[in-house]
Structures are given as C-alpha cells and as structure tokens.
Amino acid sequence: MSVYRDILFTKVDEAALSAVIREKYPNVQFFEDRDWYIDSTPPNIPSIDVATTRNVFFIMPEPDWRPTLELYSRDNTYWISNFPELLGFVERSGGVWGSENLTEDGEPRIIMEGSITIMYKPPATKAQASFKGVIWRLFDKVGTWRLAPFGKTTRRRLDWEKTDKRLWAGNDAIRWANENTLRSFPGDDEVIFKPIG
Numbered sequence: 376m377s378v379y380r381d382i383l384f385t386k387v388d389e390a391a392l393s394a395v396i397r398e399k400y401p402n403v404q405f406f407e408d409r410d411w412y413i414d415s416t417p418p419n420i421p422s423i424d425v426a427t428t429r430n431v432f433f434i435m436p437e438p439d440w441r442p443t444l445e446l447y448s449r450d451n452t453y454w455i456s457n458f459p460e461l462l463g464f465v466e467r468s469g470g471v472w473g474s475e476n477l478t479e480d481g482e483p484r485i486i487m488e489g490s491i492t493i494m495y496k497p498p499a500t501k502a503q504a505s506f507k508g509v510i511w512r513l514f515d516k517v518g519t520w521r522l523a524p525f526g527k528t529t530r531r532r533l534d535w536e537k538t539d540k541r542l543w544a545g546n547d548a549i550r551w552a553n554e555n556t557l558r559s560f561p562g563d564d565e566v567i568f569k570p571i572g
Contacts, residue, residue: 378507379492380514381542383560384468385483386424388545391517393422396433399509406432408464410452417442417455423465435461435506461506464492486548487561518545522560522568533566544570
C-alpha cells in the first residue's frame with residue numbers, strides 16, 4: 376500500500392526537499408530507480424535534483440543496513456531486495472528533470488505533475504505512520520497546496536476553492552509561475568492552477 380501527494384517541483388524545489396529530509400533524517404539515502412550490475416556502484420545520489428532518472432527512492436536505513444542485491448533480469452542486472460521499513464518514492468515533475476525541457480538559462484519550459492509516495496505494506500507500523508506524517512509536514516517548508524483554480528480555456532478564475540492537500544507546488548515553482556502571467560500548472564481536462572496572490 377502507499378499514500379501519495381502530487382507535486383509541481385523544479386530542481387530547486389527537489390534540492391530544498393532533499394535538504395529538509397536530510398535535516399530531519401541525517402541517515403537518509405537517495406537511490407536512482409535503475410538496475411545496476413553486481414560489480415558497479417549502487418545508484419546512490421546526494422539529493423533528488425541530481426538524479427538522471429525520473430524516479431528516485433529515499434530510504435531511512437538502520438545503521439547496520441546494507442543493500443542485498445537480487446538478480447533482476449537475464450542481462451545480469453541487480454536490484455535491492457531488502458529495502459528498509461521507511462521508504463519513499465519520488466516521480467519527479469515532468470518538464471524539469473530532462474535538460475531538453477529547460478530554456479537556455481536553465482528554467483523549465485513547463486512544470487508537469489510528479490508525485491511523492493510513502494510506501495508500506497498495510498497496516499502501517501507506528502514508525503511508518505510517523506514517517507509519513509513527518510514527510511508531509513516537511514512540505515510546508517518547501518511549498519504550498521494553496522493554488523487558485525482557473526478555467527483551462529477561459530483563463531478566468533473559477534468560483535470554487537482548492538481545499539485538498541493532494542497537489543503541492545514548490546516555492547521555486549511558484550516563483551517560476553509568478554514571473555509570467557501566461558504560466559500555470561496543470562489540473563485536469565478543464566482546470567489549471569495558478570499561485571494565489
């Protein structure tokens with residue numbers, strides 16, 4: 376089972392989230408979501424924003440934890456078979472992680488939805504429930520869920536308020552959107568979102 380939040384994050388927001396997670400959990404490890412060979416270095420990275428893959432795991436291992444590798448496919452690639460109890464997964468916001476989607480000055484051309492998932496087998500242990508709560512509270516340091524809904528075709532503000540905390544925009548993504556009135560965040564087929572204020 377898993378619980379998730381959708382995100383609209385730039386690389387700056389990913390770096391900020393990585394930093395606040397590391398501040399709370401100094402033992403955090405980030406892994407690119409890819410296979411590796413038994414004699415190669417596991418795909419550890421210092422933070423989410425430097426990943427070359429769209430998907431990144433973050434784990435809070437016990438001090439004596441070491442990854443156990445399991446043969447994953449016929450081409451001799453391996454995968455971690457013993458992820459720790461406290462495990463999260465980031466699907467990075469599209470339009471941010473690929474250099475082809477950046478302008479010449481490094482700004483994203485568009486910020487699409489990604490997500491952050493806290494993963495566990497139900498029922499959640501006390502540690503997993505606590506971990507989920509901590510990670511969600513950290514979001515307040517790096518972004519906001521308060522976004523205004525607009526009609527996708529009319530570009531006019533709609534007469535309802537976004538009240539759920541499912542979709543979050545990072546502080547740098549908000550800066551990006553506020554720099555140009557034509558910039559917005561995706562919603563569904565009929566709705567886009569813009570920063571409030």
